[in-house]
Amino acid sequence: MKKSLRRVALLLGALLLGALLLGALLLGALAVGVAIAFLFNAWHDPISGGQSPDNFFASREKARIYASFDPTIERQFVRLTPENANGWFHTFAEPIQSFELYQSQNPTRPTATRRVIVLQPLGAWKPEEADLLEPLRAYCSDFFQLPARIVPPLSLAPVDNSSRPSGYFPGRKQYDAGLILSQILEPNLPTDAVAYLGVTMEDLKADDLSFVFGLGSWHERVGVYSLGRYFPKKRAVKLAPLDKKRALYRAMQVLNHETGHMLGLTHCTVYRCSMNGAISLPDSDRTPLEYCPLCQQKLAWNIGYSVSERAHQLQNFYRKEGLQNSPVETPKE
Numbered sequence: 001m002k003k004s005l006r007r008v009a010l011l012l013g014a015l016l017l018g019a020l021l022l023g024a025l026l027l028g029a030l031a032v033g034v035a036i037a038f039l040f041n042a043w044h045d046p047i048s049g050g051q052s053p054d055n056f057f058a059s060r061e062k063a064r065i066y067a068s069f070d071p072t073i074e075r076q077f078v079r080l081t082p083e084n085a086n087g088w089f090h091t092f093a094e095p096i097q098s099f100e101l102y103q104s105q106n107p108t109r110p111t112a113t114r115r116v117i118v119l120q121p122l123g124a125w126k127p128e129e130a131d132l133l134e135p136l137r138a139y140c141s142d143f144f145q146l147p148a149r150i151v152p153p154l155s156l157a158p159v160d161n162s163s164r165p166s167g168y169f170p171g172r173k174q175y176d177a178g179l180i181l182s183q184i185l186e187p188n189l190p191t192d193a194v195a196y197l198g199v200t201m202e203d204l205k206a207d208d209l210s211f212v213f214g215l216g217s218w219h220e221r222v223g224v225y226s227l228g229r230y231f232p233k234k235r236a237v238k239l240a241p242l243d244k245k246r247a248l249y250r251a252m253q254v255l256n257h258e259t260g261h262m263l264g265l266t267h268c269t270v271y272r273c274s275m276n277g278a279i280s281l282p283d284s285d286r287t288p289l290e291y292c293p294l295c296q297q298k299l300a301w302n303i304g305y306s307v308s309e310r311a312h313q314l315q316n317f318y319r320k321e322g323l324q325n326s327p328v329e330t331p332k333e
């Protein structure tokens with residue numbers, strides 16, 4: 001009797017142990033499954049670097065990117081934090097575009113027959129405003145290490161007279177940026193243009209926005225940018241030398257940023273950098289002119305230029321224009 005009791009107890013004990021082991025195994029498998037799903041998700045969803053830059057994956061990804069550069073070079077750049085970021089960063093959550101992600105996205109690249117940045121003046125320019133065009137062309141060429149040319153100006157009016165009366169809003173003295181893209185730039189896209197950039201002194205609007213600095217259609221490789229608001233007083237009669245320098249600086253920044261987009265770079269959420277999103281003119285005025293090491297790495301890979309030759313040419317350009325590799329002081333507006 002005692003023996004059989006012990007046998008039952010042993011049997012029960014063995015069953016309990018088995019159940020416990022099975023439970024542990026199931027729990028373990030569940031945990032592994034969850035972890036795999038978590039990692040898989042994080043791997044497939046671009047890691048957010050926007051409004052939540054300090055979440056686990058974003059922090060790890062940023063640390064990995066920072067560590068991938070030569071520390072002596074990396075130290076010269078300012079890492080992006082919620083404290084030093086533009087207003088844009090606090091408004092839009094954008095993913096981190098690592099170098100590897102950028103390469104995998106198959107961005108637009110120059111080819112042997114399609115490698116010119118074409119600047120297209122649109123509408124009327126005063127002579128002193130038109131003085132900006134040649135330095136802008138030279139800058140685009142040095143910055144992207146690609147040929148750049150200015151083509152003869154095109155008239156802006158009227159862009160459409162069928163579905164809408166025109167792309168011009170007389171009351172607001174503004175042009176419709178979307179219609180300029182579809183009706184002026186896209187039909188005139190030069191076959192050798194890797195980017196076709198319309199520049200105008202006129203004010204632009206798009207959709208419901210009261211004005212826009214510019215609008216680009218990245219896959220079509222066309223964009224239109226208004227430089228009119230970069231002057232202290234729109235269409236000022238006479239420009240002081242500093243005003244001219246500031247307008248040039250702002251135009252350089254918008255063109256290097258927008259052309260970056262055309263070459264597949266998204267907004268930079270890792271460093272203070274020209275590819276940071278900007279929500280206003282003060283926002284863009286406090287944005288650096290240069291690309292950070294990550295955005296430069298993408299550009300150098302895309303275009304295949306010599307980094308040292310580019311740096312040398314840009315230094316010469318800054319010296320010639322009296323910009324000394326740094327922004328002219330931020331205007332108080």
Ligand SMILES: [Zn+2]
Nearest residue numbers: 257261267277
């Ligand atoms: Zn942008």
Ligand SMILES: [Zn+2]
Nearest residue numbers: 268273292295
């Ligand atoms: Zn950057």
